Amino acid sequence: MGVQHHPALDELVPLSAFEPLRVASHTDMTAAVKFSLEKLATASKRPLVLHTLPPPPTSSSSPEPAPSTSAVQISSKQVETAVDAIPKLVSILEIIKREFPSCSGTGGGGGAAKPNDLLPPLHQYTRLTTFETALDFQHLPSTESQAEDQDLEAVRQELVQLEWLSGRAGKAKRPRKRHSPCMLVVLSREPLSALTKSPHYTYQKPISRSKKRPRSVLREEATAPEAVPLTSTPLPGQGATQRGQQRLPDPSQAGAAPRPTKSAAKDSAGKAVPEATAVAGGEEEETTSKKKKPNRRRTRRKSRQQTETAGEGTTAEGGQAVEPSENRMDISA
Numbered sequence: 001m002g003v004q005h006h007p008a009l010d011e012l013v014p015l016s017a018f019e020p021l022r023v024a025s026h027t028d029m030t031a032a033v034k035f036s037l038e039k040l041a042t043a044s045k046r047p048l049v050l051h052t053l054p055p056p057p058t059s060s061s062s063p064e065p066a067p068s069t070s071a072v073q074i075s076s077k078q079v080e081t082a083v084d085a086i087p088k089l090v091s092i093l094e095i096i097k098r099e100f101p102s103c104s105g106t107g108g109g110g111g112a113a114k115p116n117d118l119l120p121p122l123h124q125y126t127r128l129t130t131f132e133t134a135l136d137f138q139h140l141p142s143t144e145s146q147a148e149d150q151d152l153e154a155v156r157q158e159l160v161q162l163e164w165l166s167g168r169a170g171k172a173k174r175p176r177k178r179h180s181p182c183m184l185v186v187l188s189r190e191p192l193s194a195l196t197k198s199p200h201y202t203y204q205k206p207i208s209r210s211k212k213r214p215r216s217v218l219r220e221e222a223t224a225p226e227a228v229p230l231t232s233t234p235l236p237g238q239g240a241t242q243r244g245q246q247r248l249p250d251p252s253q254a255g256a257a258p259r260p261t262k263s264a265a266k267d268s269a270g271k272a273v274p275e276a277t278a279v280a281g282g283e284e285e286e287t288t289s290k291k292k293k294p295n296r297r298r299t300r301r302k303s304r305q306q307t308e309t310a311g312e313g314t315t316a317e318g319g320q321a322v323e324p325s326e327n328r329m330d331i332s333a
Contacts, residue, residue, distance in 0.1 A: 006053040008074065008135050012127065012184055014194050018047045022055065023089040025081065036096045040189065041119065047188035050093060052085040054078035079131050079180045086183050093185055097122060097207065121206030125186040125195040128202075130179045137180065 005020040019039045021032065039048055054074060100122055131137035186195060195201045 004056050005051075006056050006074075009049070009051060009053055009184075012051075012129075012134060012182075013049055013186065014198060015047065015049075015186075015192070018049045018186070020049050020051065023050060023052050023085050023092060025085045025088065027085070027088060027092075029088070029092055029095070032092050033095050033099065036092070036187075037100060040096075040100060040122070040187065045189055047186050047192060048096075050089055050185040050187070052082040052089055052183065054082060074131065074135065074137055079137060082131075082182070083180055086181065089183060089185070093187075096187065097124070120189050122187045122189060123191050123206055124204040125188070125192065125201045126204065127182075127184040127186075127200050129182050129200065131182050132179060134182055 005022065009020060021036060021039075023032065036048055036050075039046070101119055186192070186201070196203060
């Protein structure tokens with residue numbers, strides 16, 4: 001994460017001063033995010049450039065003076081490594097944009113950082129291109145065997161092009177062309193006119209900050225009961241009542257007469273009628289009052305009195321007792 005960077009980066013980024021951050025497949029994401037937040041929070045306001053270009057060449061690796069073209073400065077292996085690191089660059093970019101408003105501490109540029117509440121959102125400039133287009137990169141062979149394969153591939157490409165131009169080539173035969181994607185992202189606290197006017201960069205406006213909702217509110221929403229659907233047709237089990245819950249009214253019976261209750265269960269003459277209780281599904285069933293169990297002693301006394309009165313003579317019309325037929329005298333005799 002030093003200040004030195006690959007010379008090709010100066011050709012891709014038309015800025016005089018910026019903070020480069022090289023992302024590789026082995027880059028520690030925590031350290032990269034911390035470094036980026038510190039650089040963006042400094043008072044220098046230098047933009048941060050995220051890239052996957054290879055490290056700058058050293059004196060030992062290039063003893064001979066390198067040509068001015070960037071095609072010789074980057075090898076095929078370095079390009080493959082840069083392409084593999086693009087997904088990690090995107091992950092680090094999203095974390096920086098999310099954590100930047102809440103970053104703290106002072107930067108390494110000697111200036112004091114602004115308070116967190118006063119930090120403006122970030123402006124993003126993205127460049128999507130290929131090494132072949134932007135840097136005139138060519139896949140050069142490194143060994144003799146690869147050189148022979150390269151020659152055969154070049155001959156095959158020429159034959160396919162001739163067949164394609166003449167109209168004899170089918171859908172399966174097309175010229176092969178390799179593209180190695182290259183991605184650069186510039187983050188800045190202020191808009192950059194040089195990148196805004198450039199046709200190679202796309203601009204993304206700062207994202208408005210959203211207040212984080214407290215966890216207590218999220219828990220209440222997660223445990224809240226589900227809303228009752230407003231439908232005219234009753235759902236299965238909608239009419240049944242449970243203990244501690246009120247029965248919901250049926251919208252289809254809005255104009256129907258109210259059902260009788262215990263206090264209003266009387267007929268037109270004012271006499272009490274058997275009580276009626278509502279059951280599930282709108283049906284009613286009559287429940288009679290509980291009958292008292294008869295007392296056995298009272299029933300025995302009544303039965304004895306009835307038998308005694310039945311054995312005695314019955315009274316005539318004059319109030320005189322009439323004897324039974326067995327005790328009467330036979331007058332005819």
